[in-house]
Amino acid sequence: MEQRFAIDPVRQEVLAEAHTIVIKVGTQVLTDAQGILDPQRVRHLAEQIERIRQTGRRVALVSSGAIGAGMGRLGLRQRPKDLRYLQAAAAVGQSVLMAIYEEAFARYGYHAAQLLLTAGDFDHRVRYLNVRNTLLTLFELNCVPVINENDTVSVAEIRFGDNDHLAALVANLIQAPLLVLLTVVEGLYDRDPSQPGARLLNTIPDVDDRVLQLAGAGRSQLGSGGMKSKLKAARLVTLAGGCVIVANGRREGVLDAIVAGEPVGTLFLPRGGVLRARQRWIGWAAQPRGKLIVDAGAREAIEKRGRSLLPIGIVRVLGNFSKGDVVAIVDTEGREFARGLTNYAAADLRKICGLRSDRLAEVLGPDYYEEAVHRDNLVVTT
Secondary structure (H helix, E strand, O other), X not given: OOOOOOOOHHHHHHHHHOOEEEEEEOHHHHEOOOOOEOHHHHHHHHHHHHHHHOOOOEEEEEEOOHHHHHHHHHOOOOOOOOHXXXXXXXXXXXXXXXXXXXXXXXXXXXXXXXXXXXXXHHHOHHHHHHHHHHXXXXXXXXXXXXXXXXXXXXXXXXXXXXXXXXXXXXXXXXXXXXXXEEEOOOOOEOOOOOOOOOOEOOEEOOOOHHHHOOOOOOOOOOOOOOHHHHHHHHHHHHHOOOEEEEEEOOOOOXXXXXXXXXXXXXXXXXXXXOOOHHHHHHHHHOOOOOEEEEOHHHHHHHHHHOOOEOHHHEEEEEOOOOOXXXXXXXXXXXXXXXXXXXXXXXXXXXHHOOOOHHHHHHHHOOOOOOOOEOHHHEEEOO
16 A cells, blocks of 8 residues: 655645756666566656646656666676677667657657757757757657666766766756655665664755765666765755755655655755856866866855955966866865866966966966956855
């Protein structure tokens, strides 16, 4: 029998604001123990998504399962370790996965729309905006976007790493107030859930280092993620002003319970205010082209007082980048705490790092910027 819980007023408030929901479903939620895609599980997921859409909300689905589906179709009983075989399994499995989604959603009169993305689509500003426009247009056309990493072409250097990270980037891309990560555990526990007395944590106000340490290093046999990857994804979304729920995707009616405001899984609350789409791209989507190592005074000015980064606060410049590129801003211990768009190429910054503003003209001439990274183009990431 389906278990129901009392309504959580905090979650009710979260859901009231969630006009758009990104749902990520893991490989093991959709497949059996042998890794074969189970169409009935897909149909059950689609049924719940339909009920969410009936409330007027928009839903984007980030779905794992292509490699697992390909394994089942090809008769592979263990996840391949060789990249070639992983990509081949994804090529076979993606068509199987989408055919089942299309059939499941067609029962309700709309279509599944496939988007296969790579990390480069988020790193490049124009491609990033193109993906966003495509997603928003699909919503207008009454479609459900089904998003996956393009495993057939992605390699280690350009991969997201797992679909949890991809789902977080998608949520930030379309400024979705809520990301739901469906896995095969109930949520985040205060210790290893196999230990006696382990307690499920209902709400996490801040994904800090202490919370990150609650996750083990393990991964699922068929998937590429684990609780650690889900906590990192939760951190990306909550820093940008969104909420995240991690819940058991095999629990009957789990999405219905979430939308009803029931306290299933673990809710991660936003850390600060909602950031603009451009800030989300600077802070978490684009890959930094270099690093600026800054002193303690510069870090305090940026983090605590909302100031721009001035050349006088820069200790060292790492990498070769151009004006307008995204750079990581790190302290002298190597800890990144911000990202921003640089006003200078690396070669010019090396000439002026550590200099007072009144000396910049001596080195660069009359055409110079007082700020190395202007506050309007800077995002604190911690």
